Amino acid sequence: xxxxxxxxxxxxxxxxxxxxxxxxxxxxxxxxxxxxxxxxxxxxxxxxxxxxxxxxxxxxxxxxxxxxxxxxxxxxxxxxxxxxxxxxxxxxxxxxxxxxxxxxxxxxxxxxxxxxxxxxxxxxxxxxxxxxx
Numbered sequence: 843x844x845x846x847x848x849x850x851x852x853x854x855x856x857x858x859x860x861x862x863x864x865x866x867x868x869x870x871x872x873x874x875x876x877x878x879x880x881x882x883x884x885x886x887x888x889x890x891x892x893x894x895x896x897x898x899x900x901x902x903x904x905x906x907x908x909x910x911x912x913x914x915x916x917x918x919x920x921x922x923x924x925x926x927x928x929x930x931x932x933x934x935x936x937x938x939x940x941x942x943x944x945x946x947x948x949x950x951x952x953x954x955x956x957x958x959x960x961x962x963x964x965x966x967x968x969x970x971x972x973x974x975x
Contacts, residue, residue: 860909861968864901869957872897876953886949890938893953894931898924910972922971930960 854860875896879889902923906912912919934956941952 857910857969861905861965864904864909865961865965867904868897868901869961871900873953873957877950880949886938886942886952887935889949890931890935890953894927894934898927901927905968905972910969912972914972919971923968926964926967926971930963934960 872893876889876893879892880886884892902920905923906916906919934953937956937959938949938952941947941955942949947955
């Protein structure tokens, strides 16, 4: 095995790296959903809920099964995970309202701003939820 292969293998073995990859994929697909709903003429708050549902489903299953390879109770982890993300979603929706309605920032940019803030919180709290092997 070459040095570059062993280094990349070691990096991908880190649950934090896998968690970042899962987060990036989850955010990208969820944001695409948000933009699709906006383009279809839905209100930004409805688009935000669609964004949340897409994000949560992808993020939970990839974190549980790949990033953390968790052996914990799926119901307990799902409840903890959705509680974390529901709290973030409430903050995102309040932030969207403030940024769009009071600051005049376009919905697409407002979602990016709020998603960055939520992602920081999620990155810090998610490792507490999943029981690693």
